[in-house]
Amino acid sequence: MSETLLIAEQSEIIRKGLFQITHDLNVFSSIKELACPSGIKDVIIRYKPSMLIVNPSFINAQGLSELKELTNGEMPVIAIVYALFDDDYIGLFDDVVMVGDTRQKIRKKITELLNKTLEKDNRKPEDALSSRELDVLKLLVRGNSNKEISDKLFISTHTVISHRKNITQKLNIKSVAGLTVYAILNQIISMDDVS
Amino acid sequence: MTEIIVSAKTKLADIIMQDKRALVLFPRFGIELGVGNRSVKQECINKGIDTDFFLLMVNVFLNKNYFPGGKLKKLDVDMLLRYLENSHQYYLEEKIPYLEQLIEEFKKRVDHPATKQLERFFMQYITEVKEHLAYEDQTAFPYVAALSEQVKSSKADISDIDYHIGVFEERHDNIEEKLSDLKALLIQHFPPHNDRYIRIRLLNELMDFEEDLINHARIEDKVLIPIVEQLEKKIG
Numbered sequence: 077m078s079e080t081l082l083i084a085e086q087s088e089i090i091r092k093g094l095f096q097i098t099h100d101l102n103v104f105s106s107i108k109e110l111a112c113p114s115g116i117k118d119v120i121i122r123y124k125p126s127m128l129i130v131n132p133s134f135i136n137a138q139g140l141s142e143l144k145e146l147t148n149g150e151m152p153v154i155a156i157v158y159a160l161f162d163d164d165y166i167g168l169f170d171d172v173v174m175v176g177d178t179r180q181k182i183r184k185k186i187t188e189l190l191n192k193t194l195e196k197d198n199r200k201p202e203d204a205l206s207s208r209e210l211d212v213l214k215l216l217v218r219g220n221s222n223k224e225i226s227d228k229l230f231i232s233t234h235t236v237i238s239h240r241k242n243i244t245q246k247l248n249i250k251s252v253a254g255l256t257v258y259a260i261l262n263q264i265i266s267m268d269d270v271s
Numbered sequence: 272m273t274e275i276i277v278s279a280k281t282k283l284a285d286i287i288m289q290d291k292r293a294l295v296l297f298p299r300f301g302i303e304l305g306v307g308n309r310s311v312k313q314e315c316i317n318k319g320i321d322t323d324f325f326l327l328m329v330n331v332f333l334n335k336n337y338f339p340g341g342k343l344k345k346l347d348v349d350m351l352l353r354y355l356e357n358s359h360q361y362y363l364e365e366k367i368p369y370l371e372q373l374i375e376e377f378k379k380r381v382d383h384p385a386t387k388q389l390e391r392f393f394m395q396y397i398t399e400v401k402e403h404l405a406y407e408d409q410t411a412f413p414y415v416a417a418l419s420e421q422v423k424s425s426k427a428d429i430s431d432i433d434y435h436i437g438v439f440e441e442r443h444d445n446i447e448e449k450l451s452d453l454k455a456l457l458i459q460h461f462p463p464h465n466d467r468y469i470r471i472r473l474l475n476e477l478m479d480f481e482e483d484l485i486n487h488a489r490i491e492d493k494v495l496i497p498i499v500e501q502l503e504k505k506i507g
Binding site: 247248249250251253254256257258260261262266267270 | 384385388391392395449451453459460462
């Protein structure tokens with residue numbers, strides 16, 4: 077595991093408290109601390125943390141969306157809240173930790189959020205075929221040529237070919253016969269469709 | 272696996288101990304296990320095998336980057352063809368029947384509608400491999416034999432054979448593609464199933480076959496084709 081957590085908070089008591097609680101979790105191989113708002117972007121670029129816990133006063137709504145963009149939305153951001161902030165602003169964070177939260181509650185929030193991100197990761201480019209790719213696959217394993225597929229789906233053969241390339245990349249299967257086995261395995265078509 | 276360069280003094284047992292791929296290679300020269308402490312040279316003399324030829328084949332087979340270079344000129348074409356035919360025989364009589372047996376067992380153990388389609392795909396693959404081997408045995412190799420005969424004696428005439436070795440190259444691609452698909456299906460796509468290791472055995476055997484075929488193809492590309500090209504040039 078090479079998960080890094082970044083804690084950006086000016087109060088040392090709170091920062092160290094969070095450090096202790098998250099350290100004991102054994103999920104993060106490294107925990108970085110930042111005591112002032114300046115340079116937060118650079119630190120994120122440098123360490124690519126998989127999660128950020130931040131004092132909302134360090135950034136603003138725009139800054140938050142910039143950070144999200146910087147990390148392709150792959151870094152969940154938790155607000156550590158012990159002062160009054162605008163509800164709409166706080167709502168933009170992935171989760172909120174209060175100073176009064178128990179250790180268990182904070183841990184639960186962190187692990188849940190981390191799991192959600194990892195799941196999203198797993199499903200991203202690899203596994204699932206898009207609905208258009210499924211359409212192409214169905215026609216392909218029923219014996220249609222690229223030209224026939226392009227006529228039936230009203231797309232260019234060039235697009236058909238590029239869908240086929242993506243299918244092969246996602247599944248690691250090139251031949252039509254191999255894709256047929258895949259399609260039956262995943263109930264995309266039935267045995268009757270091919271015999 | 273570290274690659275070893277075999278010399279005339281190397282002990283046969285050491286070759287196998289260091290690289291298990293030699294196990295399937297030795298029978299192709301008529302060498303059986305029970306090799307004692309005999310060296311390559313000793314065994315070659317015992318069995319009437321040309322030592323240089325043996326060394327060339329073993330080194331090309333075991334080492335991806337071994338380049339035969341000038342050793343090709345002296346090479347006996349008939350010996351090479353016999354070696355290649357022996358390999359084909361091993362695939363047809365030993366390897367493929369065993370793979371078929373494993374697929375059959377997989378079908379019995381893994382009760383899934385897709386298993387039947389996998390078997391069908393596998394049989395398609397096997398048919399292609401067999402066709403390819405038959406093509407080499409019946410078309411390519413006899414051509415090479417006739418060519419070598421003509422160069423040797425200038426008696427045989429190949430002028431009426433409409434063929435040349437350039438056709439031979441580029442024919443391995445489809446076969447490799449299908450094998451890779453079979454692997455992906457078994458590794459990634461068939462759902463987990465308590466099949467008592469049959470899937471692992473099948474994969475193991477498929478990957479072994481794949482590697483053997485790749486090494487075999489390398490001998491054809493690096494040894495057979497250059498030799499035939501030389502022969503073709505001599506005839507003009």
